Amino acid sequence: MKNNPRLKIALVHEYLVKLGGAEKVLAVFAEMFPDAPIFTMLYDEKICGKVFPKERIKVSGLNKLPEFIKNKRRYLFPLMPKTIENFDFSDYDIVISSNSAYCHGIITNSNTFHICYCHSPMRYAWDWYHEYKDEQRVGFFKKMIISYLMKKIRIWDKAASDRPDVYIANSKNVQNRLKKYYRTNSLIIYPPVDINRFKVQKTHEDYFLIVSTLTPYKKIDLAIKLFNKIGKKLIIIGSGNEMQYLKNISENNIEFLGYKNDQEVSEYMQNCRALIFPGEEDFGIAPIEAQACGKPVLGLEKGGLKETIISGKTGELFSEPTIESMENALAKLIDNEKFYDTELMRKNAERFGKEVFVERIRDIIKSVIRKP
Known part of the structure; x- marks a missing residue:
């Protein structure tokens, strides 16, 4: 120009x-x-x-x-x-x-x-x-x-x-x-995706993470219902018109942080066990950011995630938007947690x-x- x-x-x-x-x-x-x-x-x-x-x-x-x-x-x-x-x-x-x-x-x-x-x-x-x-x-x-x-x-x-x-x-x-x-x-x-904003971190704290606007089509309620059932810690970053409804259906193991700036989001991503991405997106930037940190992604096998997640290597995909399907994929992710290659996840993210x-x-x- x-x-x-x-x-x-x-x-x-x-x-x-x-x-x-x-x-x-x-x-x-x-x-x-x-x-x-x-x-x-x-x-x-x-x-x-x-x-x-x-x-x-x-x-x-x-x-x-x-x-x-x-x-x-x-x-x-x-x-x-x-x-x-x-x-x-x-x-x-x-x-x-x-x-x-x-x-x-x-x-x-x-x-x-x-x-x-x-x-x-x-x-x-x-x-x-x-x-x-x-x-x-x-x-x-x-x-x-x-x-x-x-x-x-x-x-x-x-x-x-x-x-x-x-x-x-x-x-x-x-x-x-x-x-x-x-x-x-x-x-x-x-x-x-600003890959350089993120650092690969091979260790993690004991929580799963959602970074999303809180609107109906994001299907955050599906993830909440699953984590209510299994009792594992879930942190949700983001705001939107579904915030109060989602809080109302959440148990004490689910924490809402609202809006966070880029630096704060990076820190939470680098320290999470995995990113949870329950809805269908045309692309989805957050899953790329998570992989840039060397963190696996649990997501729905529809839309853009079929292009950005290598199932079994950079995360796990579930076929249907149901608690049962999501729970099975999460169990697989947890079982394979120690085998995910952080450098492979980073390399996959660099394509974007x-x-x-x-x-x-x-x-x-x-x-x-x-x-x-």
Whole structure:
């Protein structure tokens, strides 16, 4: 990019209201392109301001809504398509969208090249549609309204899927879903993991660890029910709208720590027995971080973990999201604990290092620049 000082780049991300895996990817984009503004529909400076300073943020009018409404943003989904389309990118040469639902739908002119880095097509409109309806815990008539609105969203989503010039999928799993729902081809570039933040530690303390946002699809309740049953210590780092519910169903062997900064998370990972990852993710950064520490991962054999965990060598995968299936895999992990090769786990994690990601993104930018 230094050879093209006049090139103007913008970044887009749906919401900056938490710091999860998608935000870690955005942070690397922001570091790569320090002059690029970040367009977003909602912004919480208290939570995200240190990583994404207010001076770089261009936020939509939705951010003026009262806090109690913004905190229920899943009910704002009918407003999102129009909101994302209202952003004006006519002054920019390249726009990179960090997409989990709506960002692929930005409108750019013929002189602006749109690169969509896709964490996932809109989950609750497609493959997780029925689970999403059930999670709302509403009555029959409200579910009918949700069904009607979702039909409208799917029509918009499919039309908007033609707008990016290039799709980058964060995993083979997402690439397959882009092909299924959008009928589009994509490149695969795995999300960047800051491997150097972690040190291999061959010893451990007597606890298992979860690092996750506490939302229904993460299936944290499944892990809690298992650890309630077996009585082993489980530490949970993260926050989210399921926090109180999960606390209510937990026994005394389960500890909730809430949000922790990167350094604190690193220390807990380096000292745990294993990372527990019970939900289906399109990629999943935390399992890579755990392997970078030389720690095995217990996870569901679906989604991105099939690409990042070598079962029997860097962790154990369970086939069904049930207590029985998970318990059997955990027993196997504990039995094999002394045989896991910490250096092999580290080497596996290095496949997903930040340097690899940056190099491949820059190659794509260079190819765009060379186009007539």
